[in-house]
Every structure is written in structure tokens, then in C-alpha cells.
Amino acid sequence: MSNFNETLYRYIEYTEKELKNFNNYSHENRPQVKLIDAMNYSLRAGGKRLRPALVYAFCEALGGEMEKAAAPACAIEMLHTFSLIHDDLPAMDNDDFRRGKPSCHKAFGEAMAILAGDALAVLPFEIIADTPHLTADQKVLIISVLANSVGRDGMIGGQVIDLENENSDCVDEDNLRNLYRCKTGQLIAVSCVMGAICADAENETIRAAAEYGLRLGFAFQIIDDILDVTGTTEELGKPAGSDVKSNKNTYVSLFGIEKAQLAADRATSEALEWLDAIPNNEFLVELTENLLKRKN
Secondary structure, X not given: OHHHHHHHHHHHHHHHHHXXXXXXXXXXXXXXXXXXXXXXXXXXXXXXXXXXHHHHHHHHHOOOOHHHHHHXXXXXXXXXXXXXXXXXOOOOOOOOEEXXXXXXXXXXXXXXXXXXXXXHHHHXXXXXXXXXOOOHHHHHHHHHHHHHHHXXXXXXXXXXXXXXXXXXXXXXXHHHHHHHHHHHHHHHHHHHHHHHHHOOOOXXXXXXXXXXXXXXXXXXXXXXXXXXXXXXXXXXXXXXXHHHHOOOOOHHHXXXXXXXXXXXXXXXXXXXXXXXXXXXXXXXXXHHHHHXXXXX
């Protein structure tokens, strides 16, 4: 466990340092200081930094150097943060707290929160294009898979399905699996894929990284569903019971906590099987198991 904690801490610390470098103040952006403050308010509010950790872990496991993965790792955290800012808006989930702090729209106003989210959706592609640590071919491939994971067929498409599912009595397990794959699984899977690309992995290895990530994302979202029912606001850093309040259809609301937990267990086991194709996977195995047992 000590090696695991040391590695995770190293990934988190490196992410925090690089995030500051990628979104800081300059003479040129001085008129946009309030926008930068709003971006950093949410970007630096904490969180697990799971997605950057996966980028670094896959890169290093496959023989790549950490600095090669810095831009993609920070890019995925920016895109994840953009999604949280917009999810919290009154037009979406209307949540007043995130990570134990007032949501971005509560701290900076709704208009500035929308713009901060927009900026965090665009900046990632700039920092990937500009990094000196990746080849042109790596950059193009990373930008392609990242854009796909965020857009119509990925996270944003998943948010559309989530909104349409509210108050619906036609939601079944296939619908939820598609929702979770798009809204949560795609960003987690692309984190793994980008790490593999940074290490110049073969196509079969990249595919294994993607399959692992999709299953990890599915389990991760189900555990989120369970914690929304069983956790407290203090533990979660956001209002507990928000799914029920928003009339969301989740694995728990459709099948109950016990069946939801079994589904998360199965998905985690499948994820671990795909990790067999990844060398030096000890950190990733422990991370996968810990996420299944997490309390927030």
C-alpha cells in the first residue's frame, strides 16, 4: 500500500503543478482575470485526480516518461472540470455545492460559470497541440480520441441521455449501460488510451486500455449511484440524495443497492482481466480495487 500511495501522491502532485503552469496569469490575459479565477476556482478545488492518474499510470506502465503525459493528463482534468461546472448549473442538476465548496455559478455567477466551463473545454486542445513532448502523430491521435470522448458520442451525448431519462418510465438496463458508457466511461477510457499513446503502445495494447477504462468507468458510476444514497453531504462534498431530488433513473433506483453492487463487482472483475495485457500493472490493479471500495 505504501508504494501505491507514494505513486498516487506523485501523480497528484505533478498534476497540480502542471495545471498551474497551463492556466496562469500573463500580461496578455490580464483583462480576463475574472474568467481565469473562475476556471481555477473549480480546477483547483481538489478531487481524486483519477483521470490524470490513469494517463500517467498507463504511460509509465508501458515504458513512457511522465512528462510526455503531462499535457493529456491536465487536458482530461480540465475537460472533467468543465463538465462538473456545467452539470451544476440551474439548467442541469442545479447543485449549489461541489467538492465541499459553493459551485462555480454560486461563487462567480451563472454567466461566468458558463464561460469558465467553455474555456476549460477549449484550452485542453491548445495545450496538447503546443506540448513539445509529443510527436505530431501522437498529438493528432490524442486530439481525435479526446474530442470523440467528450462530444456527441461521449460525455456530452451522455448528459443528453441523462436529461431525457429524468421522469421517464421507459429506462431499462441497456439504456443505463449506454448512458454510463457515454457520460462516465468514455472520459475514463480515453485517459487510459492517451497514456498508452504517449508510450507509443501497439494498437492491441491501446484497445486493452480502452476496454479496461470503459469497465472501470461503468463500475465507478454505479458506486457513485450507491454513495448518493448511502453517503452524507460531508463525505461526498456535494449534496447527498441529489439523484432522487432530480428524479434521475440510476442503477440503484431501478435495481436496488444489492444488485447495483453486484454489477459494480462484475465490471471491476472484467476491468482487471483486461489489465492482464498491461505490463507493470500493480498500481493499476490496486487503484481499480480501491475505487470499488471507496466512500466518496
